[in-house]
Amino acid sequence: MSEPLKSSRYPSSALSMAQLFRVVLFDIDGTLLRTGGAGVRAFRRTAALWGHPGAMDHVRFHGRTDSSLARQFLDAAGLDASSSECQRFLHAYSFLLDDELSRNAGELCPGVLDLLNGFAGLPNPPIIGLLTGNIRVGAVLKLMPHALESRFILGAFGDDHESRDELAQIAHARASVFLNQSLTGEQILVVGDTPADIQCARAIQAPCLAVATGSYSVAELATFEPRWVTSNLAA
Ligand SMILES: [Mg+2]
Structure with a gap:
């Protein structure tokens, strides 16, 4: 699965992919939703x-x-x-x-709701968490208007640390504690829309699915060599 995801493979391949992971960590802005600034x-x-x-x-x-x-x-x-x-x-x-x-609460990015709902229907769904630069209360405020705040059961937030790479380490550790096992990076998928998301995934040796629904294009994200890149989660 080292090739960029083809649009036609969504959403079923995203769900198939998710089954390979114990944990999926989502960025918020530009990945799950857009608040319009x-x-x-x-x-x-x-x-x-x-x-x-x-x-x-x-x-x-x-x-x-x-x-x-x-x-x-x-x-x-x-x-x-x-x-x-x-x-x-x-x-x-x-x-x-x-x-x-x-x-103005903004809008969900394409495919997000279907993907999250799809996870719930998997026989062995991954743990769904957040890996975001938002402080906790900011994350909740952004997710609540879209009724998504209770979909995520763990995460790391902008008030845990200033460095996004450190947030990835914190989320990794919290997921290991939650599952009561020492997770490898390869058991965790990071989904994000910026080079910083790709970099923080690399900091824990986790693959990244980069999604071009924020301010970076597929071509721009590809130069940072995420494991996968796609135009959006519904394409
Ligand atoms: Mg983002």
């Missing part, structure tokens, strides 16, 4: 509350963890960038994210 707007509104409205204007958010973005903002603004200040910034951000999402 709610997170970025909430971050910029929080930066404005902190007195530096333009500080995040030229920052690329894709694939980043919320905690690393908060620290980058506080550093760039010359403010106290301690853990407690990052946490205070992210608390304020979560309220503004809720406000942004209440205006």
Whole structure:
């Protein structure tokens, strides 16, 4: 299965593939859903509350963890960038994210619902988890409008660590504890939409299914050599 997935092989081949794994870890933004920039707007509104409205204007958010973005903002603004200040910034951000999402919760990416439903119908379904740069409350706020928040039973989040590679290690460890066995990376599938997802999968020797429903094309993602790349989860 080293070839990129052909569109015509979805969704049945994705489900067949999933049976090969004990755990499937999903990124959120650009992979499960698109919020139309709610997170970025909430971050910029929080930066404005902190007195530096333009500080995040030229920052690329894709694939980043919320905690690393908060620290980058506080550093760039010359403010106290301690853990407690990052946490205070992210608390304020979560309220503004809720406000942004209440205006427009965005949409699920193509094929996501069918794929998640398909997992449930497998005789030996994999554990479905999250591997996301969103803080926990941000992840829940983004998933709730689509009734997906209870589909994922473990995960690693942007408030667990600033580094996405470390988040992959944390998710790997949590999955091993949950299943009460020492999982190898090859037993875990990471699904994500950015080079950072591909890289963090590599950090735990796990294969990555890269999906071009975020801001990177199939061709761009392919240059980072994920195990598989597809235009979307329904194609
Ligand atoms: Mg993403």
